[in-house]
Amino acid sequence: MAGNNKLTEEKIFEAATEEFVDKGMDGARMQDIATRAGINKALLHYYFRTKDHLFDAVFEMIARKIMKRFSPVFDENFSFEDKIRFFFREHISFLQENPKLPGFILNEINRNPARIKKLLSSVDFENIWNTFYKQHKEDLLKYNISKETMPQLMISIAAMSVFPFAARGIIEGALMKSGIEFNDFMEERKKFAAEFVISAISK
Amino acid sequence: MAGNNKLTEEKIFEAATEEFVDKGMDGARMQDIATRAGINKALLHYYFRTKDHLFDAVFEMIARKIMKRFSPVFDENFSFEDKIRFFFREHISFLQENPKLPGFILNEINRNPARIKKLLSSVDFENIWNTFYKQHKEDLLKYNISKETMPQLMISIAAMSVFPFAARGIIEGALMKSGIEFNDFMEERKKFAAEFVISAISK
């Protein structure tokens, strides 16, 4: 059947995505992917040849998905401050939908830098920063932010939203003792982080 | 020989620490640990019975080492602002000496929350925050920081120093395109992060 083909491949792909994100490349098992997909091991190899191929396909899809979702940040016609608010709202919302992604991505990059490097080489960070810098030159001047401190600022912003998810295992335990739910904490964080950063750069 | 005993066990332990931090629990190989230690596989099991035992011993040692190093932050007689400066200087220096620790710890906690939970249960975060809060009540009042926003603030501080190491694989690539070395970036960050946070809370 023509449609069936596509269906099976997709089922495998989705099952593999779950398994890899859950257990990482090293911990993932082909048998478990097959079980999740409701098929047998041999079919995995029929469609994707090796575990490595399957992993690469999954990782590339995830990377593309993230890029696509956040490209709007760089062409929205917001003020600098509103862009910061927009970013934290959107980014934390995205991570609330995909809470395991940070841990997965950070770990796989550390485990196998070579594999990831070719995926990342297509992303021109220098250009992103430059574009961003040019878009908000007046604002940044007002805030005393030089081109040299842009990396420090951008990485601080990323850290504020990504880190709680990456360190969720510790943070959830720490919050619990104060009677705070992780989800409530992250909901509150959308605003806290934005105002924190804006306040930090407003000398 | 009496002293030889201790020596071998230590060699194994150090080799295991390197291997686990490098490759994680799932990726680590008993054979590779034996090779690093310059002995054979059987001896690993003679001293530590199983891979799980060995991993637990290593992880516990690392956890203890970290706690020990940062307990001074909570009893030093600094002002709130100086404590922030002290923390970033000390914490980032520690991570410069142990750059792979963040990725390792975050990943293992995500992979196996149960295993880690008993180690963390001995750490009373609520108490740490309360102590910290009481120590600096006047400062915090001045800064309009309520007890409720303490978790947001503390986790932001941790994020600022830990995240760059956890995401080093991406950040190093991004910085390179701007001609910045990771080590220089982190050296600069000791001061940037401190002033960033202090500025953020000084409304």
Add this chain to the structure above:
DNA sequence: GTCTATAGAAGGATAGAC
């Protein structure tokens, strides 16, 4: 395209000599 069966390699763990 999908399945069962199995090859073949790798890895954790143990037995037993020294």
Add this chain to the structure above:
DNA sequence: GTCTATCCTTCTATAGAC
């Protein structure tokens, strides 16, 4: 305490029937 040899399980990957 330390080594060699080996067991046994797990896992990726393939062969071959349908």
